[in-house]
Structure formats: structure tokens, C-alpha cells
Amino acid sequence: MSTKLLTTNWQRLPEATVRALQADKLRRWLRDTVLPFSAHYRELFRQLKLTADDFRSLDDLRRLPFTSKADLLNTPDNPAKVRDFLLVPDRNVLSRRPSTILRALLHGRKAVADGFENEFRPIFLTSTTGRSADPVPFLYTNHDLANLQLAGERVFGVCGARREDKLLNMFPYAPHLAFWLTHYGGTSFGVFTASTGGGKVMGTEGQLRFLRKIRPDVLIGMPTFVYHVLHQAAEEGVRCENLRRIVLGGEKVPDGMRLKLRNLALELGARELDVVTTYGFTEAKMAFAECPVPVDETPSGYHLYPDLGVVEVVDPKTGEPVPNGQPGEIVFTPLDSRGTVVLRYRTGDYIDGGLTYEACPHCGRQVPRLVGKISRSSAFKEVQLDKIKGTLVDFNELEHVLDDAPNVGAWQIELRKLHDDPLEVDELVLHVQKINGADDDHLIHDLRARLTTRCEISPNRIEFHNAEKMRDLQGVGVQLKEQKLVDHRPKNSVPVAASPLRKEPA
Ligand SMILES: [Zn+2]
CATH class of the missing domain: 3.30.300.30 (ANL, C-terminal domain)
Structure with missing residues (x-):
């Protein structure tokens, strides 16, 4: 199992220390990476007369307005709005970074140029699924792909994957976070993962073929689709005796769905089965997972990565952060992103148990967690x-x-x-x-x-x-x-x- 399973250095730190470390990281990232290279935030900070140094503690995040989906949509005046959120490096600024000078001295100019390529050249994207609005692409550099792998590996770790498992990834093959996080997470964790591409690529029959041939230990996919496949499997008498875990993502998962999936799996021959869910969104470029808990116990909540992002829970009306344990809207600020970057992104997702810094009672990890049910306001708006x-x-x-x-x-x-x-x-x-x-x-x-x-x-x-x-x-x-x-x-x-x-x- 990987040694960097979950924020090696940041695990088991008290809330105040985590928040102080996050504020430090945020300030440096804003100063060295975001403000010099993001057209949108450079202008916004100028208008508000803010600098990176104004962010002494996480409480100072409040000074920064939210970014929301609407800010990313194209307008007649600005037909490529999302480009304003892309970090476009300026070589003159980069060459003055102390780390650049050091690297040039130690490794030469080519190493410096390669480093910039890795850090800033967009080479990959995932996109929002928006059924009503235009999809918004989020670009990744190699630097971001490394973080996607890390986040994917952590999801596998929190979900309790084992190296000897065989996984069937039934997320739709598309430029969507869920599919790629699973792909990169599987390769990074080092576990066999077959990706069917979902119903659109292989149909229900294709999934059943894989169930028969691979005899997976773990299924990963969207709840409604996994449900359909298992139901069809039951009708056709497919046996899934190895199946021990179902990992869900891409949609929210009501409690009733967990129970139905578990019953179906038992019908297919599984001896025991956990259902765990993940929560992620395009704008974060990562997802978070629950750890397995005994049947009939309250889900663990989503284990966050304090070294990669700040999650706030705010009152949706006032926009003010709420105390720990209080419900509110989830707001996300990355701490190490390149490519497309949004700060204080309002997800439109409501979490009814809020944020906690208590150690997880199930797995013991002491990272912040989002607990309770998540509901999406976007489904309501559609x-x-x-x-x-x-x-x-x-x-x-x-x-x-x-x-x-x-x-x-x-x-x-x-x-x-x-x-x-x-x-x-x-x-x-x-x-x-x-x-x-x-x-x-x-x-x-x-x-x-x-x-x-x-x-x-x-x-x-x-x-x-x-x-x-x-x-x-x-x-x-x-x-x-x-x-x-x-x-x-x-x-x-x-x-x-x-x-x-x-x-x-x-
Ligand atoms: Zn846990």
C-alpha cells in the first residue's frame, strides 16, 4: 500500500494547524502562480485592491467573492470566458522565481524549460456535463494530472481497495472526471481495473460479459446504471460471488439506493457487500470518498485532502461560512492547481451535516470531512x-x-x-x-x-x-x-x- 495514502504530513494535525498550513499554502500559490498568470483573478484582485499578502488566515478568504458556474459561461462579449481562468505563464515572471534560478544552476536550461512545460502546458481536459448549459472544459497540465492521480489513489485507499482486487469501472467513457479519476486512481494505486465505458459504449450486455469474465471484487459506476446492470444480471442468472464492494459516483446516492444495491448483490451470490460513495466535481479536478462502514451505520462522510484544497461550508443566503457541523453550501478553493483555476467556487451543492475536523470514527483518519446528505440545486433548476x-x-x-x-x-x-x-x-x-x-x-x-x-x-x-x-x-x-x-x-x-x-x- 502506498505510503502517501492520505496527506502524509497533514494527517493527525489539529484543526488550527491544518488551517494555518492551508493559509500559508494559499498565500504562496496566489502570489507565485495565480495572480501573475490568471487574467480573471489578476483583474479581480486589482479592482478589489487585494494582494496575496492579504490572506493571512483562512478567515481572510471571506474577502474574496465567490466564483460560480455563471462566471464561467460564455457571453456575446466574451465568447471564450473560461479562458480567462486558465493560467497562462509569463516567461519573464517565471525566470525570476528563486526555484527557477536554482534549477537552472543545478540542472541547466533544458530542465527549466521542461519544468515549465510540465507545470503549465494544458494536455488534458474534463468537462462539466451541464444538461441545460454549455459544457465548460477544465484544462489540466501534467502537474494537475499528478494531482488527479494522487486524488484517485486516495479515493481508492479511503474506499478500502486492495492490490489483489479486480475492479470493473462502469463510468461512461467521456471527458468526465469520474471516468478519468477512476482510471488514473487505479493505475496509481496499482490495482487491476477494467473500464467498460458504460452503457453507451458496450451496452448492458457488454457489462454482463465483463461481470462473467472478470468476476470483479469491486464495481465502480453511477448508481442508476450499476443498479440496472445488476438487475439485468439477476434476471440472466449471472453470479457475482467475488463482489464485495460497490463504489458510486457521478450522482448523489440516496440511502434507499444503497440498500437496493446491497440486496441485489447478495442475490447475485456476494457474501457481504459495502456500498461507498464518492463526491467530486469538475471544478475541483478531484473527488473525495467515504470509507466503508458496517451496514446500518451512518455513512462516514467524505474525507477531504487539506493539502490540495480548502473546503468551506457557507450559508447559501448570506455567503458567510457556518460553524463546523452546520449545514450549508459547499465552496471549494484549490491549493495546488494549474491549468483552469477557480477560487471559492460555489458548487450549488448543499451538505446537511456540514464540515467536521474530528477523526473519522471508522478509519481513524484525521482529515476534514463533509458529513451528511448532499443535494444538488442544479437538478432543481433544470x-x-x-x-x-x-x-x-x-x-x-x-x-x-x-x-x-x-x-x-x-x-x-x-x-x-x-x-x-x-x-x-x-x-x-x-x-x-x-x-x-x-x-x-x-x-x-x-x-x-x-x-x-x-x-x-x-x-x-x-x-x-x-x-x-x-x-x-x-x-x-x-x-x-x-x-x-x-x-x-x-x-x-x-x-x-x-x-x-x-x-x-x-
Ligand atoms: Zn473514515
Whole structure:
């Protein structure tokens, strides 16, 4: 096992020391790397009359405005906005760095030039998946790839990978963080990893072939897709006796999904099974993982890397950091990034248990952790569910309710117009794959009760489908992500019963 498993030097340090070390690192990185070479932040700091030296402690981060998704989107005035966030080195500035002079003396000019190439030339990218907005590319240099490997290796370590394991990576093959972090993490950790490319590349059949041939110990992928594959495996009598862990990423994972996956795996012959989840985002260029905990215990939370980034949890309304253990929005500032760099990035993700510096009660690592459930405000923004029958509906809550409901496998919410007439009222149809042979009437009654009490909505219809039909509806193997919410209302339709409660999420 690697010696640099988790922030070797920074582990087991008290909160105050970690924060002081982070502030030092931030100040140096801003001074030597970000401010000289980032068009956006150079200008922002100039306008605010800030310098790197104004960041004496992490509390000073508050002086810096947030960067959000909107700041990265192109505008007619600036059709390549994200380029302003790319670090573009200036050779004159670089040549004055003390480390440059030292390296030139010790190793010669070629070594200096190679060092700059490694540090600053973009050679790789991952991109946001934005279903509504344009995807935003985040560029990596070799320096960033080394950090991606390190973060990937740490994810494998925290998730409890073993060198002798065989892993099946079912993340979609695309310029997306989840796939590449898994790829680089696997090679860096030194464990056999087969990447199927997901449903779009090999179909469900391809995944089953790999399950049969490789007999993996660990599956890694997006929850809805892994669920589909295991369900199909069960239908076809595939055995997965080696399977001992499922690692999920790319989407949030409700508790009900963990339970369903575990039951499916046991059905496939697994003797014991842990489900652990990861949390990452394009803008961080890394992901964080839970460590395995005994079944029925609260998940461990996501183990952060204090040497690579600062995570703040802020009140979404005021933007002020909240005390440890309090819920809020996750804000990320890297400490060692090159290529595309954003500071104090507002993720739009809410964590209900906040940040803790207590040692993890399960694995003992003393690194900051994000604990509790994460919900994404972006899912909420995508479809204006508030138009449904005049009731404001939180899609996060809706998703939790349906994923946690017993006897429900895959599901999909469909919005349509009555009789497909654009002038008609909205209809909400819930499509469900029933499992465990539940009784139709009983399940309909149960789902209606759950949706009414927790989301204040009542579907017009609940339709049951078999697994194959659900896969068609969700676009498994066709769409990059399974479609859990589809809007089939005509584009020119008239908003009916628009809610006076409509509000933009903070
Ligand atoms: Zn832990």
C-alpha cells in the first residue's frame, strides 16, 4: 500500500494547524502562480485592491467573492470566458522565481524549460456535463494530472481497495472526471481495473460479459446504471460471488439506493457487500470518498485532502461560512492547481451535516470531512417543477422519496400536457419498475401517500413497467446519464397555474 495514502504530513494535525498550513499554502500559490498568470483573478484582485499578502488566515478568504458556474459561461462579449481562468505563464515572471534560478544552476536550461512545460502546458481536459448549459472544459497540465492521480489513489485507499482486487469501472467513457479519476486512481494505486465505458459504449450486455469474465471484487459506476446492470444480471442468472464492494459516483446516492444495491448483490451470490460513495466535481479536478462502514451505520462522510484544497461550508443566503457541523453550501478553493483555476467556487451543492475536523470514527483518519446528505440545486433548476399544479416541488426531495420507497426499482417522472395539447394543464406521470412482487394497488397507495406528505404532489398516473421498458424510458445505454426526470411538454406550451411561490434557489 502506498505510503502517501492520505496527506502524509497533514494527517493527525489539529484543526488550527491544518488551517494555518492551508493559509500559508494559499498565500504562496496566489502570489507565485495565480495572480501573475490568471487574467480573471489578476483583474479581480486589482479592482478589489487585494494582494496575496492579504490572506493571512483562512478567515481572510471571506474577502474574496465567490466564483460560480455563471462566471464561467460564455457571453456575446466574451465568447471564450473560461479562458480567462486558465493560467497562462509569463516567461519573464517565471525566470525570476528563486526555484527557477536554482534549477537552472543545478540542472541547466533544458530542465527549466521542461519544468515549465510540465507545470503549465494544458494536455488534458474534463468537462462539466451541464444538461441545460454549455459544457465548460477544465484544462489540466501534467502537474494537475499528478494531482488527479494522487486524488484517485486516495479515493481508492479511503474506499478500502486492495492490490489483489479486480475492479470493473462502469463510468461512461467521456471527458468526465469520474471516468478519468477512476482510471488514473487505479493505475496509481496499482490495482487491476477494467473500464467498460458504460452503457453507451458496450451496452448492458457488454457489462454482463465483463461481470462473467472478470468476476470483479469491486464495481465502480453511477448508481442508476450499476443498479440496472445488476438487475439485468439477476434476471440472466449471472453470479457475482467475488463482489464485495460497490463504489458510486457521478450522482448523489440516496440511502434507499444503497440498500437496493446491497440486496441485489447478495442475490447475485456476494457474501457481504459495502456500498461507498464518492463526491467530486469538475471544478475541483478531484473527488473525495467515504470509507466503508458496517451496514446500518451512518455513512462516514467524505474525507477531504487539506493539502490540495480548502473546503468551506457557507450559508447559501448570506455567503458567510457556518460553524463546523452546520449545514450549508459547499465552496471549494484549490491549493495546488494549474491549468483552469477557480477560487471559492460555489458548487450549488448543499451538505446537511456540514464540515467536521474530528477523526473519522471508522478509519481513524484525521482529515476534514463533509458529513451528511448532499443535494444538488442544479437538478432543481433544470425543470421548473413549480409549474406543476401550482405547487413548488423540490426535485431533491422527490428523488429521495422515490429512491427510499420500498418495492420500487428504477423510476422516472414524466411531465406532459394533457392530451398533448400545449394549452392544456400539466400532467405528472410516475413510471415505476416494481420489485419484490409487490401488489399494484398497495404500491400505488403507498407511493401516493409518500409523495403527498413529503412533496405535496400527487401524480396523475402511476404506471408500472418491466425492467426492459424502464431501461428504454430512461435511455440506458443511449443517454450519458439515466433520465430520471423527463419533460415532454411542448416547447411552445403556455405555463398553466404558474406558482406565485416561484423562487430562484440561492
Ligand atoms: Zn473514515
